Amino acid sequence: MFSKKERDVERRLEGDCGVGRTGSERLSGADSGRRWVRALTRGGMIAVLLGAGLGLTCFGAPGGPHLMGVPFEPESIFTDDYCLASSIQMWRDYDHVSPHQTQDQIYQWLGGNMLFFSPDLAASGVRHFTDTGIHAIVDAALRSDLTDRHMFLSRQITTVMGQIPALVIYNNHAVIIDGGQWHQDPATGLNVWDTVAIQDPAAFLSDTQFSGGTWVQLTCSDTNGSYKCVDVIPAEYVAQGNANYDSYGGSIRVRGAPPSI
Amino acid sequence: MNRRITRVILAAIAVSSAARANAATPGDRCTPEQRKGVDAYYAAVRVAAGTPGDPMYVPYPFPTSDVRIIADVVYQLRDILGRDAKLPASQKRVLAGISNQTLRYTVTRVEDWTDQACGSIFPAEWDYQIELFDVNLAQKIAVAVVSNTGMFEGAQYAKPGQTAPTLAGLSAAARRRVDLVKPETARYIRAEGTVRCDMFFPCVALDGASMDATVIYVPTEQAFYSLAHGQPLLSAATELNSAEGLSALRAKLGPRERVITVDPTSLAVLERIELQ
Numbered sequence A: 001m002f003s004k005k006e007r008d009v010e011r012r013l014e015g016d017c018g019v020g021r022t023g024s025e026r027l028s029g030a031d032s033g034r035r036w037v038r039a040l041t042r043g044g045m046i047a048v049l050l051g052a053g054l055g056l057t058c059f060g061a062p063g064g065p066h067l068m069g070v071p072f073e074p075e076s077i078f079t080d081d082y083c084l085a086s087s088i089q090m091w092r093d094y095d096h097v098s099p100h101q102t103q104d105q106i107y108q109w110l111g112g113n114m115l116f117f118s119p120d121l122a123a124s125g126v127r128h129f130t131d132t133g134i135h136a137i138v139d140a141a142l143r144s145d146l147t148d149r150h151m152f153l154s155r156q157i158t159t160v161m162g163q164i165p166a167l168v169i170y171n172n173h174a175v176i177i178d179g180g181q182w183h184q185d186p187a188t189g190l191n192v193w194d195t196v197a198i199q200d201p202a203a204f205l206s207d208t209q210f211s212g213g214t215w216v217q218l219t220c221s222d223t224n225g226s227y228k229c230v231d232v233i234p235a236e237y238v239a240q241g242n243a244n245y246d247s248y249g250g251s252i253r254v255r256g257a258p259p260s261i
Numbered sequence B: 001m002n003r004r005i006t007r008v009i010l011a012a013i014a015v016s017s018a019a020r021a022n023a024a025t026p027g028d029r030c031t032p033e034q035r036k037g038v039d040a041y042y043a044a045v046r047v048a049a050g051t052p053g054d055p056m057y058v059p060y061p062f063p064t065s066d067v068r069i070i071a072d073v074v075y076q077l078r079d080i081l082g083r084d085a086k087l088p089a090s091q092k093r094v095l096a097g098i099s100n101q102t103l104r105y106t107v108t109r110v111e112d113w114t115d116q117a118c119g120s121i122f123p124a125e126w127d128y129q130i131e132l133f134d135v136n137l138a139q140k141i142a143v144a145v146v147s148n149t150g151m152f153e154g155a156q157y158a159k160p161g162q163t164a165p166t167l168a169g170l171s172a173a174a175r176r177r178v179d180l181v182k183p184e185t186a187r188y189i190r191a192e193g194t195v196r197c198d199m200f201f202p203c204v205a206l207d208g209a210s211m212d213a214t215v216i217y218v219p220t221e222q223a224f225y226s227l228a229h230g231q232p233l234l235s236a237a238t239e240l241n242s243a244e245g246l247s248a249l250r251a252k253l254g255p256r257e258r259v260i261t262v263d264p265t266s267l268a269v270l271e272r273i274e275l276q
Helices: A002-015 A030-042 A050-054 A083-094 A103-111 A119-129 A148-163 A210-222 A234-245 B017-022 B032-048 B064-079 B089-100 B165-176 B236-240 B242-250
Strands: A063-067 A138-139 A167-170 A173-184 A190-198 A208-211 A230-234 A252-255 B103-112 B127-132 B139-147 B152-155 B184-192 B203-207 B213-216 B222-230 B257-261 B265-272
Touching: A083 A103, A083 A119, A083 A167, A083 A173, A103 A119, A103 B165, A119 A138, A119 A167, A119 A230, A138 A148, A148 A173, A148 A210, A148 A230, A148 A234, A167 A210, A190 A210, A208 A210, A210 A252, A230 A234, B064 B089, B064 B103, B064 B139, B064 B152, B089 B103, B089 B127, B089 B139, B089 B152, B222 B257, B236 B242, B236 B265
Parallel strands: A190 A252, B103 B184
Antiparallel strands: A063 A173, A138 A230, A167 A173, A167 A230, A173 A190, A190 A208, A208 B152, B103 B127, B127 B139, B139 B152, B184 B203, B203 B213, B213 B222, B222 B265, B257 B265
């Protein structure tokens, strides 16, 4: 017997975008799917899969931004680093879970004192406080392995395709993905991943937008220095994300990034 | 230190175009291998310069004047926002302002102390932050950031009715709390660690020959920190790249201490200071 939460997730995995909140149209699947498969098998790049996903499922036609509408909840206390509590609160509010939980309540549940926090703690908090993240897991990639990184991005994008907010951890910071944008270049036929929309608890303003290249660099690059290629997504999206990676491949470009990434 | 820090002249941060053009490129912060990646990226930017529509195309690669920086950001915002009529209000009014030429732009250079400075996917040895003001509303409505190549990194948009703090406003807030620092240089910086110094609201680093520490102003906390000169640096790769490293670092820090990246590979400890 599945709970309502589980049925919701299952519906989204099956591509029932009727539960989505953007109201954006869904492309008729087969043709666009074949187009993406053809396009993606040319090279080795994948960061793409946002574009691929957008083309195939709930985000509809090229363009954007395609936003899920995650409510912006800035962290209430910067000095104690409430970014994780704030991110979980945004996910919970997106799910319309009652009763409302304050950041303090979430912060205390997480154990307080979070100048540093572990991804496991983040996943635990998402499982406890959200609806669509009830089966959330820590997902990660080896930054030195290009394929592993690309598959990680595929799983992340597939989650967002399913209208579920991924909680992304980078630089000891937590943010929530709220959507993205892509286009097909008429001259080259390239499918270009333009932007990622996030809600950043540390921001003064809502509606933060990064170019695709910046997003990959910030959150999943191969440079030394920070804890990267880590997010929290529902376990249900792992298999589908990997399958998407196997299906889609290469003529995707990421705005602001060279073809070889 | 507190006695010497009696006034911050953050207005000096308004770096001129000439100063930007003459500023040293911090290329030596990258390892030789990282430098190869950055140079390859730069070569790709130059190749794309001849191909409008390319995902790496900008009208003026490596801009050194405000006019060209603004031209680059306007081109890219129009390209990104102009693709769909279903923009949220916060972005629609930016696109309208560009089209109607009712925006005013201010350009500020931001130094990059993160590992993105030496990245191969999207390096940013330094950033240009462009604040967009609606001349009719007389208020800031968005902030965009491009890298030293002119490539669009990101933007934040204010919803109608939402107040967007300006860099000048943040500086004024700092001035109210500090009597005097005698900085010879005042730079906006972007860094990582346990303070927030991001590309949209960077911190301010104040330095001077008479100062035995760099003073860092963190706008999200409205707090000042001391970055002692000559302190042993920590490895960002070791300390921030694993749960074990994070945990060990956490155990070492006192309640008034934070860590911050000071270059693409190193971390330093900051100590909060009270400026009355």
